[in-house]
Amino acid sequence: MKPIEIVLSIPGRPAVDYPILVGANLFAVKAWLPKTAISQIVIITDNTVEKHYGAQLLGALQQAGSACLLLSFRAGERSKNDTTKRRLENAMLQHRCDRSTLIVALGGGVVGDMAGFIAATYLRGVSYLQIPTTLLAMVDSCVGGKTGINTPYGKNLVGAIYQPMGVVVDVNCLKTLSKKHRINGLVEAIKVFLTYDAASFRYTVLHLSQMLQGDQALLQDLVIRAIKIKAGVVSRDETERGERSVLNFGHTMGHALEKASDYRVLHGHAVAYGILVEATIAYLLGLLDQQALNEIKVCLAQLGFHGKDLQSYDVDQLIEITKGDKKNQVGQVRYVLLQDIGRVQFTDGVYVHVVGDELVRQAFNSLISKDH
Amino acid sequence: MKPIEIVLSIPGRPAVDYPILVGANLFAVKAWLPKTAISQIVIITDNTVEKHYGAQLLGALQQAGSACLLLSFRAGERSKNDTTKRRLENAMLQHRCDRSTLIVALGGGVVGDMAGFIAATYLRGVSYLQIPTTLLAMVDSCVGGKTGINTPYGKNLVGAIYQPMGVVVDVNCLKTLSKKHRINGLVEAIKVFLTYDAASFRYTVLHLSQMLQGDQALLQDLVIRAIKIKAGVVSRDETERGERSVLNFGHTMGHALEKASDYRVLHGHAVAYGILVEATIAYLLGLLDQQALNEIKVCLAQLGFHGKDLQSYDVDQLIEITKGDKKNQVGQVRYVLLQDIGRVQFTDGVYVHVVGDELVRQAFNSLISKDH
Numbered sequence: 001m002k003p004i005e006i007v008l009s010i011p012g013r014p015a016v017d018y019p020i021l022v023g024a025n026l027f028a029v030k031a032w033l034p035k036t037a038i039s040q041i042v043i044i045t046d047n048t049v050e051k052h053y054g055a056q057l058l059g060a061l062q063q064a065g066s067a068c069l070l071l072s073f074r075a076g077e078r079s080k081n082d083t084t085k086r087r088l089e090n091a092m093l094q095h096r097c098d099r100s101t102l103i104v105a106l107g108g109g110v111v112g113d114m115a116g117f118i119a120a121t122y123l124r125g126v127s128y129l130q131i132p133t134t135l136l137a138m139v140d141s142c143v144g145g146k147t148g149i150n151t152p153y154g155k156n157l158v159g160a161i162y163q164p165m166g167v168v169v170d171v172n173c174l175k176t177l178s179k180k181h182r183i184n185g186l187v188e189a190i191k192v193f194l195t196y197d198a199a200s201f202r203y204t205v206l207h208l209s210q211m212l213q214g215d216q217a218l219l220q221d222l223v224i225r226a227i228k229i230k231a232g233v234v235s236r237d238e239t240e241r242g243e244r245s246v247l248n249f250g251h252t253m254g255h256a257l258e259k260a261s262d263y264r265v266l267h268g269h270a271v272a273y274g275i276l277v278e279a280t281i282a283y284l285l286g287l288l289d290q291q292a293l294n295e296i297k298v299c300l301a302q303l304g305f306h307g308k309d310l311q312s313y314d315v316d317q318l319i320e321i322t323k324g325d326k327k328n329q330v331g332q333v334r335y336v337l338l339q340d341i342g343r344v345q346f347t348d349g350v351y352v353h354v355v356g357d358e359l360v361r362q363a364f365n366s367l368i369s370k371d372h
Numbered sequence: 373m374k375p376i377e378i379v380l381s382i383p384g385r386p387a388v389d390y391p392i393l394v395g396a397n398l399f400a401v402k403a404w405l406p407k408t409a410i411s412q413i414v415i416i417t418d419n420t421v422e423k424h425y426g427a428q429l430l431g432a433l434q435q436a437g438s439a440c441l442l443l444s445f446r447a448g449e450r451s452k453n454d455t456t457k458r459r460l461e462n463a464m465l466q467h468r469c470d471r472s473t474l475i476v477a478l479g480g481g482v483v484g485d486m487a488g489f490i491a492a493t494y495l496r497g498v499s500y501l502q503i504p505t506t507l508l509a510m511v512d513s514c515v516g517g518k519t520g521i522n523t524p525y526g527k528n529l530v531g532a533i534y535q536p537m538g539v540v541v542d543v544n545c546l547k548t549l550s551k552k553h554r555i556n557g558l559v560e561a562i563k564v565f566l567t568y569d570a571a572s573f574r575y576t577v578l579h580l581s582q583m584l585q586g587d588q589a590l591l592q593d594l595v596i597r598a599i600k601i602k603a604g605v606v607s608r609d610e611t612e613r614g615e616r617s618v619l620n621f622g623h624t625m626g627h628a629l630e631k632a633s634d635y636r637v638l639h640g641h642a643v644a645y646g647i648l649v650e651a652t653i654a655y656l657l658g659l660l661d662q663q664a665l666n667e668i669k670v671c672l673a674q675l676g677f678h679g680k681d682l683q684s685y686d687v688d689q690l691i692e693i694t695k696g697d698k699k700n701q702v703g704q705v706r707y708v709l710l711q712d713i714g715r716v717q718f719t720d721g722v723y724v725h726v727v728g729d730e731l732v733r734q735a736f737n738s739l740i741s742k743d744h
Contacts, residue, residue, distance in 0.1 A: 121530050
């Protein structure tokens with residue numbers, strides 16, 4: 001299958017335009033290595049991804065004639081902090097990386113967020129490329145320039161919106177991914193489709209068991225569909241003043257669940273439950289009909305997510321956590337509300353709507369009740 | 373004197389346009405407090421500035437009806453680090469500051485850089501206002517959006533270019549400034565004039581002793597002249613890909629001197645010596661004539677800076693430090709070269725030029741020799 005190129009353009013800032021290449025065997029770097037003057041390439045990755053692809057990419061870049069350095073950190077959300085950032089920056093300073101350095105983020109969302117944030121702030125900004133290796137990063141975080149680190153107060157609370165100079169999605173990387181991590185990515189793609197594209201949602205449901213098994217052609221198709229939608233959203237609202245917040249569907253409750261589990265629940269898995277809760281809120285508000293809600297529940301159940309699993313959480317604690325979410329004004333919690341599969345509520349110029357605690361509690365309780 | 377408003381516009385990004393207000397008694401905040409929705413105001417300052425102006429500004433903002441919080445840190449360049457940044461961010465998170473928070477940077481360059489960098493990265497970016505209280509910050513750092521912190525490897529090596537939503541320069545703040553700090557600011561203004569505006573340079577030389585004594589009307593005029601030039605440069609080259617690097621005149625050697633002195637020498641004072649060395653390099657290259665070089669030397673001597681003071685430094689150590697400067701490609705050190713007072717060399721599309729170590733050594737030695 002020939003690689004597909006999608007271009008992300010931000011109106012009025014042509015210099016920021018960047019290509020997103022989706023294909024297989026892209027570690028042949030000559031296809032995408034930028035032609036601009038680069039003094040050094042720094043691959044930033046984690047110890048798990050390094051084992052699979054570190055030597056391969058480093059070798060390919062060196063063979064292409066680039067001075068290249070690989071820096072890695074311990075895999076996992078817990079490493080995505082200030083201390084890791086400082087350690088990597090100091091290593092770059094020690095190697096005298098200058099403003100013409102290119103950072104290559106090789107890994108999943110944690111690596112992309114960390115490497116992107118370093119690129120945003122190293123010498124006040126250097127170029128970087130995203131090479132996502134997980135399905136979750138491919139369908140979501142590799143596009144759009146959101147970067148950041150976690151703090152003791154929550155995830156991604158310090159960061160920047162800083163666009164990469166390109167994204168290289170090599171679906172071969174999916175071969176080393178566990179089923180648990182495939183599910184992680186499938187949920188984010190489903191979230192995109194639920195908010196924007198009913199046809200892709202139904203296409204995904206139709207092929208879900210093959211995708212779950214890792215069918216590469218179908219997954220590549222899924223990635224392309226999700227990225228096309230996301231690139232459009234980002235180009236219309238890069239800094240999330242409006243429309244981009246639609247992509248937070250399922251994430252208000254999802255982030256709270258992640259935090260309540262002390263990040264033992266994977267991001268996409270938490271978002272799956274977040275989608276269940278938030279779709280139920282829309283149903284209780286009379287926005288989403290019963291049939292659409294059921295379609296969503298059936299789809300997520302196929303991936304192993306059921307409302308009753310939420311029994312182990314305390315809804316009041318979750319609500320309390322949502323109040324500290326960065327997307328919310330003090331004390332008021334806002335949600336993206338589905339009107340139908342593929343369509344969200346947009347009223348009075350806003351995409352996010354205040355929902356009272358009682359309704360959230362009701363949605364949660366209806367999900368954990370035996371009938372569901 | 374009525375306040376003057378200068379607008380900084382970045383072509384193609386009208387949303388970034390911001391006003392720079394220069395006048396007296398501007399702590400009457402109603403004149404400039406933004407009309408946009410603000411949930412909370414956080415004044416970030418240092419313990420010295422807090423003593424002089426903290427209560428006054430906090431009171432004025434609260435009287436204007438804003439929820440307002442003041443956070444301060446220990447004054448001085450040594451505080452401009454990661455640890456201080458994290459502490460302030462955590463305090464903001466603890467107070468549940470959200471995306472509609474406005475940060476007010478009240479202080480000199482260190483405060484502006486720190487508060488601006490926090491604004492750039494807190495929840496991926498919130499608005500901020502610069503209220504510079506030193507002459508150095510007024511003529512230079514408050515305009516243009518350069519923010520950042522120091523690392524063990526040097527100054528400002530981690531940061532962002534992130535424009536404020538406005539700048540409020542209240543020249544009344546200069547009343548509490550020591551002569552040493554007035555000189556600190558005068559040097560940066562002189563640097564701007566040397567590279568862009570011969571008339572303002574000569575105007576400054578003419579009134580230098582009154583400015584040194586703190587004449588407020590003259591200093592206000594100096595600030596306005598310097599800001600107008602800088603705003604123009606930044607609007608033409610926000611991210612320092614080209615023209616903005618002209619403003620680094622005197623800074624390649626200046627930063628090295630600061631670092632070699634372990635930051636005991638004030639920034640502007642180090643830049644004064646940097647100007648002497650870099651102007652001498654231009655003279656030795658046959659670009660700057662003897663008379664212009666002498667004019668510069670006489671002006672800086674009036675402020676107390678003489679070439680022979682450099683005797684206590686080791687030129688080879690200084691050259692070594694310049695090689696780690698973030699503006700330089702590995703191993704090659706670039707300088708802004710004066711062609712005349714008010715004009716720099718611009719050849720082959722570049723404003724910075726590689727100068728060999730031997731020439732730097734020669735310039736340095738000619739300055740410390742007894743004749744000068």
